[in-house]
Amino acid sequence: MTRSGGGVQVELGIDGFDFRERRTFDAVVAEMGTAPVTELYDELVAASTNHGAVDLAALLAGRPQDVVRNEAGSFRLYRVGDAVSSRNVHAAILDAARLCRAV
Ligand SMILES: Cc1cc2nc3c(=O)[nH]c(=O)nc-3n(C[C@H](O)[C@H](O)[C@H](O)COP(=O)(O)OP(=O)(O)OC[C@H]3O[C@@H](n4cnc5c(N)ncnc54)[C@H](O)[C@@H]3O)c2cc1C
Secondary structure, three states, X not given: OEEEOOEEEXXXXXXXXXXXXXXXXXXXXXXXXXXXXXXXXXXXXXXXXXXXXXXXXXXXXXXXXXXXXXXXXXXXXXXOHHHOOOOOHHHHHHHHHHHHOOO
């Protein structure tokens, strides 16, 4: 971000995409994004039976999850709520309810 003339020149972009665009505005208001805290998930994923994977078709159909990617694993692991991305209480409960209602 640089000041130029009477405005502010910024480079716009989207994480994960090559899109970049330089534009000049009168003013810029920034809302900082957040990154999920994934350390616990990352530590556990190798020891899980499903390596953290979710069968989305089963999830949407309300069927139990049965993905096995690691026979030596000793538990199933799912990432829900803010561990996926910063959202709200409703999203966290819905993520967990979708998985647990079929258990
Ligand atoms: C200031 C603020 C205000 C908010 N206001 C609202 C609101 O008004 N309405 C709304 O819907 N949402 C609101 N949110 C968002 C909401 O709080 C979260 O989206 C929601 O709490 C996510 O739930 P969660 O269970 O995924 O994570 P969390 O509620 O963060 O629960 C994760 C838990 O895991 C624990 N934990 C982390 N690491 C470990 C570890 N290694 N071992 C053991 N335990 C661990 C943490 O201590 C925590 O208790 C707000 C968030 C903030 C920060």
